[in-house]
Amino acid sequence: MTGDQRVLHVADPAERENLATFANRAVRLDPAAVIRLRRRGPQLVSAWAATGFETLAVRTVSADLALDDVTVSADLLLNGLGSGLPIDLGYSLDSAWRGALPPGDGWAHVDDVPARTLVELAERGVELAREHGSGHGPPASLLDQPVLTVTGAGAEVAVPMRVVFALTAMDFIPHSGEKADPRRIPEDEIVRVRSARTWFRIDARYGSVARRHGGGIPLIAN
Template structure:
């Protein structure tokens, strides 16, 4: 079987290798959820050090989702179809990512550093908010989805020292849509969330990030993700 270096020569180093079966499953679960939200989803893969790779996807709620796994990536940063990576993960070997789709990624990523820890919040609280929001969306939404007024509504306020963070429903929906909070059963219902399970709220001057056990969501606090060249 060709190694990473061999495949790198074949496709301009656009190669991903996730050797650990558990990490392959983690990434596959993450991408399966992204494709469920958008069948044409792309994933932006970014190398972090020698042994970590972060996968970023858009959630459809003007918030990004990310999962980091132990893996090797032949380039620093590349955007490809999520379905292509999913198919490659099923083979068990190195994944030739083929041609990049960098032009399909339309927003900036949050910084790697600079986030401050604001507070920890019970995960059950966020799932309860998502349940209430889903009911309101059902009652007042349309064929185009939940109304923007609901999505933009601040549903949680977190403060620490001189940092004040407002969490909109968009971010809560993104977190639960990606199923980042562990639960029993097939569905993330609030009653199935352990009371001890927490999510961590972090922020910079321009970004909000919520870290859960299975991944994180991030949103630019000044509004939608800005469009920048890839």
């Protein structure tokens, strides 16, 4: 593998900003965050990050990556994006990535949900976490509690609070102001729930979150 292959090209300044925003949010959740870059065709690259809620986050940008799949430091990625030049990805951190990624295909559209509903659920969850949480964060019973059930296309998806928290922590729902106030979110802004055989995901305007049905992130792909 040559050094030239370990380079990420993100030519469009807007796409560089999109990827930098994603990496910044990942670092906000985990200062030692790593980003897994996976090529999707000749002109798209998906960036994956763990959220700390046993839920993965992803954003896809227009970019050129010679490698099929590589894991890098989020800090390295941020520094490279700020330079405006092609990004030398340095040494691979593949061993730092724990768990499999969701499948690339086989997804069925279950239903759409108003985005403000997810933000309202997150606000209620934060209030409950303050009441019942500890220095170690919200109790697992709160995080694992299904707060939304979505049905359609012959599937039923029970969305636990931890997935809602992951979606709002990554700031994937557009809003005005520093905080995702439901009143600022347009009524017609939706998130899309999709389901595969072993995973489900929620697609919002600025990115998606994914979790395996039944919880946890498997160590091998399925």
